[in-house]
Amino acid sequence: MDKEQIEKLAKDPRFIPGIYNYCDRWCERCAFTSQCMNYALSEDEIDNPQTQDITNKAFWDQLHDIFKITFEMLEESAKEMGIDLDAIDSEEFAKQQEQIRKTVKRQPFTRAALAYTKMVDAWFKSNKDLLEEKGNELCSLAEAEIPGTRPVKEALRIQDCLEIVRWYQNQIYVKLCRAASGMIRGELENNEYSPQDANGSAKVAIIGIEHSIAAWGGLLNHFPQQEGSFLDLLVHLNRLLRQVEAAFPDARAFTRPGFDA
Ligand code: SF4
Structure with a gap:
């Protein structure tokens, strides 16, 4: 896809502008695929396995094209806004970015979110056998067709919960880093857009935390023997939720295009 095709697509009225900026990127479960330009753009890639394979030249060619088109569009937007990209002091800019990055990592909520990613990895690592045993047990029950048991339904519920946990595990951290960086940038640059964007990212993180808590x-219903470790994770997530709500009190009120309006 070239720049002209992207620009044409951007004008298509069936798409909700900016819906992809504050979603959880779980397109397989999204009700807005037909109204999302990002999904339409990625459909070609999904259909072509070569562009999904990091070891294939097609993957790198496509990445190169994306960067080239993005830079061209960025240059055009900057020109329209009267910004001279060459006048930006790149050294000073890099220094500021590094400072922002460090401040982001120091926030209690980003630290707690990073710790959560590790807790989840540790849980999966130490409970590999437990999950395997449960799978075998449910398979045996399904084969035996014992009246009053619903092993397939139980297996699907467990799978769903595990997928939800894995989907949001790292996304919560990434979204909170973006939210923190928007908050800091807003203060440094005194602009209105960054804090709003920060609230949007924080809202996506909050939704991810809440889905993870539910998962x-x-x-817990299927693995009551894991109560202790689940409670640790739930307490950690609840604390994280309180921290995020305190740092971004307007996040819940943020209106995500398409999802909330
Ligand atoms: S809005 Fe939906 S379809 Fe579009 S990128 Fe997000 S999850 Fe995927």
Whole structure:
């Protein structure tokens, strides 16, 4: 896809402007695929396995094209806004970015979110056998067709909870880093857009935390022997939720295009 095709697509009225900026990127479960330009753009890639394979030249060619088109569009937008990109002091800019990055990592909520990603990895690592045993047990029950048992339904519920946990595990951290950087940038540059964008990212993180809490709670029904470790995770997530709500009190009120309006 070239720049002209992208620009034409951007003008298509069936798309909700900016819907992809504040979603959870779980397109397989999204009700707005037909109204999302990002989904339409990625459909070609999904259909072509070569562009999905990092070891294939087609993957790198496509990445190169994306960067080239993005830079051209960025240059055009800057020109329209009267910004001279060459006048930006790149050394000073890099220094400021590094400062922002460090401040982002120091926030209690980003630290807690990073710790959560590690807690989840640790849980999966130490409970590999437990999950395997449960799978075998449910398979045996399904084969035996014992009246009153619903092993397939139980297996699907467990799978759903595990997928939810894995989907949001790292996304919560990434979204909170973006939210923190928007908050800091807003203060440094005194602009209105960054804090709003920060609230949008924080809202996506909040939704991810809440889905994860529900998923761990769901898993507790199927693995009651794991109560201790699930409670640790739930307490950690609840604390993280309180921290995010305190740092971004307007996040819940943020209107995500398409999803909330
Ligand atoms: S809005 Fe939906 S379809 Fe578009 S990128 Fe986000 S999850 Fe995928």
